[in-house]
Amino acid sequence: MIPTAGTADVIKDKSIYRVANTVYGIIPLALSTTPVNFIVGGNPAIGLSREAQVFVAGTSQPQQAICTLVAGHMENSFICFVDEETKPEITSPSADTTLLSPTGLSRQREIQSLIDAIFREAEEQDFDDGMESDFSRRLLAAIKKYGNQAMQEISYVIMYKKTSNEVASEALRWLGRIVDPQTCSWRLWLLEKSLSSDSPLLRDSAGLGLASMDNPHAIPVIRQAIAQEACDELRADLKMVLDDLEASQCHSS
């Protein structure tokens, strides 16, 4: 999915590069040949949140993924790339008051801790289709309460494989079920992105989440996933999801 709108700020060597519209090609994969720190946040009032290592040259999938996430689905989004030596400065409130609201940062870290705990404690639980669990209840409550800030953390945990495939799979199923217009775009994005996971379990659950979401915007991505799916069973199940979504679309139009 190529982002078509959005803005991003790139901090490089203590300078801020304001970037508009398409992030692809602007987030400068060629600026450095070494790994850089990567910080992504939503509304500038939130402050900085996650940090991750991305590799600038060559395989840039994680970087592109998050760039897509920010540019495609978040208003007032920003992305910061910082060198190792720059990092201490930008994590202090004096570096950039717009990007580094201490209150916002504290709140995001609180949400980060909550989401981390929800996923960590889920490792001990068993899951059955259609059955609520302590994990599903807490996950949905966090999304209802914190909206896209919670989704930001959930996306990080799933995309960076900070939880087991079993728990990530359960999360994807429930992300499709929750009725919450505010986080719809982000949930849709995460489910679509998970269709290309290297785990068949996650690809399957992403398809199920999209089926529950019943959002025809997913149709082109599911078509693409079907074309690329190597597993016969998953391809057949994705085809069923596609058929259901297309039927819904016909029915509503």
Added chain:
Amino acid sequence: MPFLLRVIRKARWLASPDIPWLARGSLQADAIVDLKTSDNELSVWHIENDKSNLDQVVTAVASKRDQPSNLDYALLDASFLSKLGVTLEEAKGDTPVDRANSDWHRNMVKLTARKLVEFAELVAHHAAKERISEKRIRSLIQTAITAGAVDCGKIKPSLLEKIIPP
């Protein structure tokens, strides 16, 4: 020959080459999660040889849940069970569909760990693994409610409000 139906999660039963690290003929350890026993018994459903009661059993299982969801199941020819030497007993089911509870629920009893693994291998290699979509499940439950085949008082409110919005 009739069939035995066991609710599973299909992705746990994917094998080589879809799971690259898995040796040919092996099954994922996570598949055993789908065969959770209680008192050394495993709950299964009897499906007639013409599968005439399949929709009713699926409806029964799905209507016991908290939310509308897809339903994955494995369907195994019942003759495999006699080869395994496992005893099957009739036992009343616990779903909102009385007919299914009384007529089609079974327990595999006196299971040892070894028998359970052997059963898992039978499921892996010989059972058809199918999925009923969430949309179809909603339709089946709605139809059953309309026909009076399901006891609405036994359906959880969280499920009922999704099937019949207030």
